[in-house]
Amino acid sequence: MQDNQNIEERKMQNRKRRELLIGASALAGASLLSPIARAQSAKLRVGLMLPYTGTYAQLGAAIENGFRLALDQSGGKFGGREVEFFKVDDESEPSKATDNANRLITRDKVDVLVGSVHSGVAIGMLKVAKESGTLMLIPNAGADAATGALCTPNVFRTSFSNWQPVHPLGKVMVDRGHKKAVFITWKYAAGEESLASFKEGYAAAGATVVKELFVPFPNVEFQALLTEIAAIKPDAVACFFAGGGAVKFVKDYAAAGLKDKVPLYGSGFLTEGVLSAQGDAAEGLVTTLHYADSLDNPRNKAFRAAYGKAYKTEPDVYSMQGYDTGLLLAQALGKVKGDIGNQKAVIAAMEGALIDSPRGQWKMSKAHNPIQDIYLRRVEKGDNKVIGVAWKALEDPARGCRM
Numbered sequence: 001m002q003d004n005q006n007i008e009e010r011k012m013q014n015r016k017r018r019e020l021l022i023g024a025s026a027l028a029g030a031s032l033l034s035p036i037a038r039a040q041s042a043k044l045r046v047g048l049m050l051p052y053t054g055t056y057a058q059l060g061a062a063i064e065n066g067f068r069l070a071l072d073q074s075g076g077k078f079g080g081r082e083v084e085f086f087k088v089d090d091e092s093e094p095s096k097a098t099d100n101a102n103r104l105i106t107r108d109k110v111d112v113l114v115g116s117v118h119s120g121v122a123i124g125m126l127k128v129a130k131e132s133g134t135l136m137l138i139p140n141a142g143a144d145a146a147t148g149a150l151c152t153p154n155v156f157r158t159s160f161s162n163w164q165p166v167h168p169l170g171k172v173m174v175d176r177g178h179k180k181a182v183f184i185t186w187k188y189a190a191g192e193e194s195l196a197s198f199k200e201g202y203a204a205a206g207a208t209v210v211k212e213l214f215v216p217f218p219n220v221e222f223q224a225l226l227t228e229i230a231a232i233k234p235d236a237v238a239c240f241f242a243g244g245g246a247v248k249f250v251k252d253y254a255a256a257g258l259k260d261k262v263p264l265y266g267s268g269f270l271t272e273g274v275l276s277a278q279g280d281a282a283e284g285l286v287t288t289l290h291y292a293d294s295l296d297n298p299r300n301k302a303f304r305a306a307y308g309k310a311y312k313t314e315p316d317v318y319s320m321q322g323y324d325t326g327l328l329l330a331q332a333l334g335k336v337k338g339d340i341g342n343q344k345a346v347i348a349a350m351e352g353a354l355i356d357s358p359r360g361q362w363k364m365s366k367a368h369n370p371i372q373d374i375y376l377r378r379v380e381k382g383d384n385k386v387i388g389v390a391w392k393a394l395e396d397p398a399r400g401c402r403m
């Protein structure tokens with residue numbers, strides 16, 4: 001309540017400040033530097049709301065690294081403005097998302113909210129961003145509603161919708177002769193929406209999900225369900241897991257003796273940023289995703305080299321998404337000369353942006369989600385190798401989005 005009031009007050013203050021600035025600049029000549037130019041020379045306040053602890057901790061760090069790399073490469077400034085960061089560990093905890101986002105907006109007065117990884121957290125943030133009119137960029141969370149039923153002009157996603165990466169996977173598996181699959185995942189939006197999308201594509205290819213298995217997020221006690229899979233003897237298993245949970249799942253799957261008996265597939269998050277921890281257990285896994293380490297384009301090669309040099313570690317899909325979030329801000333703020341308060345122009349610039357990404361060039365859909373290629377990948381010698389394009393220029397259906 002208090003926070004809502006603060007948001008209302010802040011909206012009003014911002015409006016007044018803009019009117020004053022515009023009014024003052026109309027008087028002209030009073031100062032060599034106009035008030036708008038002065039406002040633009042202040043630091044840009046960026047709120048990073050990401051998981052820095054828990055099963056997605058590594059994903060949050062990779063996103064921040066990628067974002068900072070894009071900032072460094074644009075001379076440490078977006079639209080001519082230096083950046084001040086305000087960081088919150090969201091713990092991948094949806095129940096804390098509203099308070100955390102409100103704090104960044106009302107206390108830290110951020111110009112833009114960047115977050116998060118977890119779908120439930122991102123939806124909490126989005127509601128606050130929508131209500132307060134704060135610009136928000138989603139560098140990972142796939143919650144379909146963010147660019148579907150809850151779509152809003154001031155929210156953009158630079159990653160994917162949960163519907164996207166697994167949409168082509170069903171056909172891939174049918175082409176490989178697997179017509180009866182078990183789907184296993186965490187019981188929360190990202191898992192449930194991945195399952196729904198997979199089922200759609202798998203059914204369209206004439207195949208059936210024979211069993212749906214769930215683990216509460218972020219638990220990693222898989223043993224009982226692996227025993228159940230062994231008893232069912234499906235043609236294959238498909239899944240959504242990521243981060244620390246994906247390491248444990250892939251290792252447990254192999255340790256249970258299933259790897260050579262029942263082929264495992266998934267959205268490519270399963271093998272992103274975790275290959276060295278998974279070791280041999282991940283070799284040969286086939287997945288679909290909007291990125292792969294070995295993508296053969298100059299942009300990806302330069303990105304991987306620069307990231308490796310800056311952070312002494314290999315980038316992954318999360319690093320790339322953080323990087324693209326920085327590229328989008330750099331491009332849009334460049335267009336408006338740093339005037340992020342001119343939200344109409346910032347939104348128009350983001351809607352028209354062409355992002356020259358390591359994943360390949362992409363543009364925003366009408367619902368503010370990337371239209372992008374989905375690659376078929378296989379783990380080879382500890383690398384996510386591209387073995388094909390599973391779907392060219394895939395656009396999320398944006399169900400329920402009216403904008």
Ligand code: PHB
Pocket residue numbers: 117118119120140141142143162190241242243269
């Ligand atoms: C999500 O919660 O939306 C999510 C989390 C981790 C991923 C992908 C999606 O790797």
